[in-house]
Amino acid sequence: MMTFPKLAVLGLLLVLGACSRSALDDQGTNDVTLGGATGALGSPSDPTSVAHFQQVVGDRIFFQVDQSTLTQDAQATLSAQANWLMANADYNAVIEGHADEQGTREYNVALGARRANAVREFLISRGVPGSRIETVSYGKERPVAVCSDESCYSQNRRGVTVLRVGLTG
Amino acid sequence: MTRLIRTLLALLLALPLALPGFAQAQTGPLRIEITEGVIEPLPFAVPDFIAENAAAGQFGAQISRVISDNLTGTGLFREIPATAFISRVADFGAPVQYADWKAINAQALITGAVSVQGNQLVVKFRLYDVFSGAEMGSGLQFAGPTDGWRRIAHKVSDAVYSRITGEGGYFDSRVVFVAESGPKDNRRKRLAIMDYDGANVQYLTDGGAIVLAPRFSPTGDRVLYTSYETGQPRIYVLDVGQVQRRVLQSQPGTMSFAPRFGPDGRTVVYSLEQGGNTDIWSLDLGAGATRRLTDAPSIETAPSFSPDGRQIVFESDRSGTQQLYIMPASGGEARRISFGQGRYGTPVWSPRGDLIAFTKQHAGRFHIGVMRIDGSEERLLTASFLDESPTWAPNGRVIMFSRETRGADGTTSLFSVDITGRNLRPVRTPEGASDPAWSPLQQ
Numbered sequence: 001m002m003t004f005p006k007l008a009v010l011g012l013l014l015v016l017g018a019c020s021r022s023a024l025d026d027q028g029t030n031d032v033t034l035g036g037a038t039g040a041l042g043s044p045s046d047p048t049s050v051a052h053f054q055q056v057v058g059d060r061i062f063f064q065v066d067q068s069t070l071t072q073d074a075q076a077t078l079s080a081q082a083n084w085l086m087a088n089a090d091y092n093a094v095i096e097g098h099a100d101e102q103g104t105r106e107y108n109v110a111l112g113a114r115r116a117n118a119v120r121e122f123l124i125s126r127g128v129p130g131s132r133i134e135t136v137s138y139g140k141e142r143p144v145a146v147c148s149d150e151s152c153y154s155q156n157r158r159g160v161t162v163l164r165v166g167l168t169g
Numbered sequence: 170m171t172r173l174i175r176t177l178l179a180l181l182l183a184l185p186l187a188l189p190g191f192a193q194a195q196t197g198p199l200r201i202e203i204t205e206g207v208i209e210p211l212p213f214a215v216p217d218f219i220a221e222n223a224a225a226g227q228f229g230a231q232i233s234r235v236i237s238d239n240l241t242g243t244g245l246f247r248e249i250p251a252t253a254f255i256s257r258v259a260d261f262g263a264p265v266q267y268a269d270w271k272a273i274n275a276q277a278l279i280t281g282a283v284s285v286q287g288n289q290l291v292v293k294f295r296l297y298d299v300f301s302g303a304e305m306g307s308g309l310q311f312a313g314p315t316d317g318w319r320r321i322a323h324k325v326s327d328a329v330y331s332r333i334t335g336e337g338g339y340f341d342s343r344v345v346f347v348a349e350s351g352p353k354d355n356r357r358k359r360l361a362i363m364d365y366d367g368a369n370v371q372y373l374t375d376g377g378a379i380v381l382a383p384r385f386s387p388t389g390d391r392v393l394y395t396s397y398e399t400g401q402p403r404i405y406v407l408d409v410g411q412v413q414r415r416v417l418q419s420q421p422g423t424m425s426f427a428p429r430f431g432p433d434g435r436t437v438v439y440s441l442e443q444g445g446n447t448d449i450w451s452l453d454l455g456a457g458a459t460r461r462l463t464d465a466p467s468i469e470t471a472p473s474f475s476p477d478g479r480q481i482v483f484e485s486d487r488s489g490t491q492q493l494y495i496m497p498a499s500g501g502e503a504r505r506i507s508f509g510q511g512r513y514g515t516p517v518w519s520p521r522g523d524l525i526a527f528t529k530q531h532a533g534r535f536h537i538g539v540m541r542i543d544g545s546e547e548r549l550l551t552a553s554f555l556d557e558s559p560t561w562a563p564n565g566r567v568i569m570f571s572r573e574t575r576g577a578d579g580t581t582s583l584f585s586v587d588i589t590g591r592n593l594r595p596v597r598t599p600e601g602a603s604d605p606a607w608s609p610l611q612q
Contacts, residue, residue: 066490068445101573104514104528104557105381105604106427107484107491109395109402110440110447110468113424117445136401137424137442141379146353148554148575 048088050163057084061119063157066103068114070122074159078119081161082126093128095119096160097137100153105139112137119159208591210247211333212274213240216258217251218281218292225283228290228318232283235322238366239340240330243567244592249275261293270299277305279329290315294325296332306332319368320611327610337564340365343608344560344569345383345392345409348372349581349601356601360394362409365562365607367597373412382558382604386430389608393417393428393437404428404439406454417452418459427470431498432478438462440470449483451498462500473518473525474498475542482506482516482525482542493527495542506544515558518542520609521565524588528557528570537570539588550590558603563610569596571603 042049044056053059058081061074070078085093097116099108116135124130145152215237218229240246256269261282270278281294295308309328311321320341327338348361348370360373360380374380374396381402383394392407399416402424407414417437418425428439437452448463449472463469467487474481475498482495488505491512496503507513511531518525522542529536529549535556540547555573562568566588573581581603583596596605 101555103530104471104484104491106440106470107468107486107514109381109424109426110442110470113442113447114445114468121445134422135445138379138397139381141356141358141381141397143354146577146579148577148579 047084050091053081053084053088053091053161053163057081059162060158060160062154063115063159065100065153065157066111068111068118070118075122078122079126082123082128085123085128085132089132090165091163092132092134092165093123094162094164095123095133095135096142096158096162097135098142098156098158098160099140100156101140101143101148102153103140108139109137110139112139115157115159119161123161208245210241210245211276212247212249213277213279214249214251214254214270214273214275215240215279215281216254218283218294219258219261221261221282221284224285225290228283228285228292228315229281232281232292232318232322232325233279235319235366236279236326236329239323239326242366242594243330244587244594245334246277249273261295265297265299267297267299267302270297275299277329277333279325281325285315286312288314290318290321292321292325294328296329319364323364336566337610339562339564339567339607339610341611342563343385343389343611344583344596344605345373345385345394345608346571346583346598346605347380347383347603348598349603350376353577353579360392360407361598361602362392363598370599373407373409382427382606384429384606385608387432387434387609389611391430391434392606393430393439395426395428402426404437406437417454427472429473431474432476436474436478436498438472438474438481440472449481449500460500462496463503471515473516475518476520476522482518484514484516491530493525493544506540506542507547508544509547517559517561519561519565520563524565526559526561526568528559537568537586539568548588548590550586550588551584551593556584558605560605560607562607569605569607571605573603 041051044051058077061077095116097112099111116137120133120135143156145155215233217233220226220229237248241248253273256266258280276299278297278299284291289312291312293310296305298305311324313321323341326340330338342365344365345362348359349356351357357376358380359376361370363370378396378398381395383392394405395402396405404417404425405414424442426440428437435454440447441450447468447470449469450459450461452459465487467485469485472481472483479498480495481498484491485494491514492505493507493513493516494503494505511529513527513529515528516525524539526539529538534552536549537551537556537559538549553572554575556570559568559570567585569585571581572584573579581601583602583605586593
């Protein structure tokens with residue numbers, strides 16, 4: 001079923017993933033870039049680095065239960081993301097929409113899509129060209145926190161802005 | 170009417186959702202055996218099938234075990250162990266000693282014989298109503314490859330179940346599901362298929378991509394599912410025999426998921442997400458033409474055809490929360506059918522057409538339930554931290570679903586329950602399992 005070229009691509013991603021994940025794990029997150037490599041993380045002190053975007057700007061925002069409206073905190077983070085993206089035009093963004101486990105599987109895919117799109121629309125409203133922003137929903141398939149109470153659910157109801165080097169335009 | 174049939178009718182009539190056909194069959198005084206709310210299962214005996222030649226040696230006992238497990242698993246039957254038997258069945262053709270079986274209270278007796286002829290396994294069986302001292306129906310013979318012995322055992326079981334209950338069987342069927350392994354924050358998900366009872370598991374995908382919610386075609390030869398193989402959720406169709414798959418929808422900038430076959434095996438309904446909004450579309454597998462069935466800013470997903478193909482039940486949050494709706498198969502005005510407290514999702518139309526199974530979320534709990542197609546007679550069958558994704562047995566009497574346990578070490582596994590909420594049972598799988606879909610009876 002799996003073709004050899006795909007295995008090779010997967011292997012490459014795993015290698016690239018290995019270095020980025022260990023750094024991310026220090027931040028208590030484990031989002032994996034499935035569709036492409038993020039490139040070098042760099043240092044958080046370098047404002048043009050991916051690490052700076054993730055740790056200083058903040059790569060994620062959180063949602064209320066079964067909602068896709070952006071809280072004030074979320075809007076502040078996304079405004080900073082928009083500024084960063086406009087200053088760093090080499091990067092494109094994939095917005096991941098996620099849901100907590102308290103919902104049925106397919107509904108949560110749709111809910112995650114709604115959330116990812118809310119983030120995308122906000123970034124566009126702050127000047128980021130829509131051509132640079134894609135969305136994907138993982139529904140409840142990729143939790144970062146695994147307990148079954150609100151302290152974890154609130155971390156899982158999230159929109160994550162994953163940077164990609166914008167080679168594909 | 171024999172006593173055996175009367176007893177079984179009594180059992181079936183005791184089910185609150187017994188079907189109209191059975192209500193009409195109610196004649197004469199019926200004895201409903203309910204003890205503390207539990208129906209007394211009907212006792213049966215199934216001595217090891219006789220091996221008629223040396224090559225058939227091991228199959229006789231194995232087939233009897235599968236038949237016993239099938240019948241016992243329904244909750245409607247109870248096996249009388251061989252240690253209680255007074256008489257031995259040594260000759261398939263010899264007259265049955267009814268008194269010996271009556272003495273141990275075996276109301277039904279199943280006898281059989283097995284032989285191997287070339288590479289074929291030939292299985293004969295007879296069913297007896299012990300208390301009436303008569304055979305029920307006539308003896309039947311099945312033949313098939315020896316490695317398909319379990320299927321033959323399931324076919325015998327279906328015939329027995331069907332003769333005694335008057336209902337269609339469901340044992341010779343398969344289940345496609347998502348096998349889950351690894352920790353909760355890094356689950357590996359593979360599409361897998363197995364016999365309804367958990368035997369003969371075969372994996373259909375390799376775990377390289379998330380897969381969700383498979384569904385069988387009406388003939389059981391193909392499976393629709395959603396995969397993140399490209400990075401985005403896309404719907405695929407897979408030929409079960411060849412294990413070959415193809416993507417059905419790959420419009421850039423969209424996601425597609427929740428695909429289901431129509432009863433014609435040619436129409437597929439699914440959810441398409443564009444710009445954050447999810448609606449239901451249909452696709453003609455032959456022509457490739459797509460058609461939009463809903464057009465609303467709310468989430469419309471989890472469609473399921475009525476067995477006659479004329480209507481679709483689906484879930485939508487257009488009222489503010491997830492609820493169930495029915496619309497014509499061509500789209501158009503939908504009517505809401507769920508009105509209870511809480512959220513309703515994952516509707517699945519019964520193969521008999523009379524009921525909708527669903528997942529209900531209320532007050533922090535999840536339930537599997539059924540309601541009539543007009544939304545009346547809602548009945549919750551289960552309650553737990555997280556139950557979801559119901560699927561119907563081919564006879565519309567049993568529902569399988571997935572249940573997830575709480576916490577960081579939470580696992581997902583399959584259960585079955587009958588439509589009265591009785592007989593909740595785990596379904597054995599080699600690892601975690603979710604999103605089951607039951608096949609039609611095999612041909």
